[in-house]
Amino acid sequence: MNNNRTLNTMLFIYVGLIFTFIFAPIIFSIIFSFNSQRFPTIPLGSFSTEWYVKILNDPDVWEAALNSLIVSTSTAVIATILGFCTAYSDYRYNFRFKGPYLALILLPPTIPLIIMALAMLAWLSWIGASGQLWSVIIAHSVLT
Numbered sequence: 100m101n102n103n104r105t106l107n108t109m110l111f112i113y114v115g116l117i118f119t120f121i122f123a124p125i126i127f128s129i130i131f132s133f134n135s136q137r138f139p140t141i142p143l144g145s146f147s148t149e150w151y152v153k154i155l156n157d158p159d160v161w162e163a164a165l166n167s168l169i170v171s172t173s174t175a176v177i178a179t180i181l182g183f184c185t186a187y188s189d190y191r192y193n194f195r196f197k198g199p200y201l202a203l204i205l206l207p208p209t210i211p212l213i214i215m216a217l218a219m220l221a222w223l224s225w226i227g228a229s230g231q232l233w234s235v236i237i238a239h240s241v242l243t
Contacts, residue, residue, distance in 0.1 A: 174239040207241060215242060
């Protein structure tokens, strides 16, 4: 019983250290974002929301936020429809070349995400479509 308590304590400390390692930079970034000085310094300067005012008044930030909303919504809808159709056809129908069809559908999850993303970027650049909103939606749909 005592050994189990020691193990639980050690695991609790281990998980706490991992959470601290992960979330400390986020917490410090939030704290330093309210600093009046340009670079993070200790001690902090005065409390200021100057950086938030600047970023909220920047039209490029609003355009990027709108693009992100369009891409995320479109990707969610497209990936859901494609996933449903694939699962339905796999479950409901037996057809010729079903094995290769499923292999093709299940190929993206087997390739590491960064390699697939770089390959798609290279291909979209080669056809002159990289950076366009529709190509980003297609790439995210395939990678999702």
